[in-house]
Amino acid sequence: MSFLACRVFKDSEVQHQLVQMDTDELSSGDTLIKVDYSSINYKDALAASGRGAIMKTFPLNAGIDLAGTVVESANSELKEGDAVIVNGCGLGESFDGGLAQYACVDSSFVMKQPASYSSRDSMIIGTAGFTAALAIHRMEVNGQTPDKGPIVVTGASGGVGSFAINLLSKKGYETIAITSQSTMHDYLKDLGATDIKTLSDLELSDKPLAKGIYGGLIDSIGGETLSKLMANVDLWGNIACIGLAQSPKLQATVIPLILRGVSLLGVSSTNCPMDLRETLWNQFGNESPLPDFEKILSKEIALKDVSPYFDELIDNKHRGRLLVNCQ
Structure with a gap:
């Protein structure tokens, strides 16, 4: 054939x-x-x-x-x-x-x-949507809640970022979408972003521990950005690490982890166990309203x-x- x-x-x-x-x-x-x-x-x-x-x-x-x-x-x-x-x-x-x-x-x-959506819907979700759901799952299993503060989402206009913002907003989280493209602001607002900023707007410092102003982070770019954002995550916040678009290197210190209880969580959609994989895929059909x-x-x-x-x-x-x- x-x-x-x-x-x-x-x-x-x-x-x-x-x-x-x-x-x-x-x-x-x-x-x-x-x-x-x-x-x-x-x-x-x-x-x-x-x-x-x-x-x-x-x-x-x-x-x-x-x-x-x-x-x-x-x-x-x-x-x-x-x-x-x-x-x-x-x-x-x-x-x-x-x-x-x-x-x-x-x-x-x-x-x-899942019976609740089509093959076409399945691949609009695809690995990107699944990865966003897995990142949020890992954070919430580790105690993430909306009252801990806003979640920063880097690479916000990409596939994972778009789904992360949409899913987080439906769960009641405030989200800060990070993008360098002003043309994406209306799109991100429409998905549920609470605020939209560029990296320069955040005025990230080189201090190993800065003011704790974010409840958590879903990061798709790695490198210096991830290293600096770690210092601004507040008590018992979680960081879901899902990509390396900027760099695979991490130049951070352990200080936010040991002084604030911040957790750095790896997210691997490739080898997620099948029982969890099925739970997360079915989650999209159970969301109300649907993503x-x-x-x-x-x-x-x-x-x-x-x-x-x-x-x-x-x-x-x-x-x-x-x-x-x-x-």
Whole structure:
């Protein structure tokens, strides 16, 4: 069976191509899925553009998430036609990913799609929405509450940031959205941001312990920004670390951790346990009202048209989510 895929190769350099391939060329797995929708995440953009060392082997189809229907499976719990989701678990990193019309995966990575929303909704959420939900979950398990103060969200106009702001606002948190783009202010307000600032507005100091004015932080950029913001998190606040767009380095001291009880929490959507993964995915369908899927959607793209969007996403030319229609 021939189908279209966005396949990443490594010769003298890493580059992607849109190719026709057969299902018997896919990574081995016990479940074949017809992909309806995928998305372009920051990690996908790094992998397909060659601007980040994401993939463990080559060639490989890009795409760290997918929603589609089961074609066949050796697992008796998965039937032909079942609507399913796969995100993380090595998809698009160690085995062929979702930016293709078919994918073959291990059934242990497959989750049945919640009935309350469609495959399209699932991939508007995608790994970005799931990561935001996981970050908030980790913070709240560790005692985060709205009365501890506002949550700072860096990279606010990106996929994770957009969902974090929307989900936090629905839970009653004040949020401070950090963005350098004035054109994003109305968008972020519409998602529920309480306040919108640039990094320079925060006037971050180099002190290891500054005034405690934030209840917590969801950070997608790392580096100096994360290091300095830690000093402003108040007593028993939580920091969810989900990205490294600025830098993977952390030059902070332990002082906020040992004098204020601040917790630095790692958030890994790739290897989240399946029981928690299912709980968080189903959470989106239980929210009342539902998360603002369409507001967070930047653009819907056909699979054949994905190529320009990898560099554009890295260069911050899109807000929210880039949905890919693979049908």
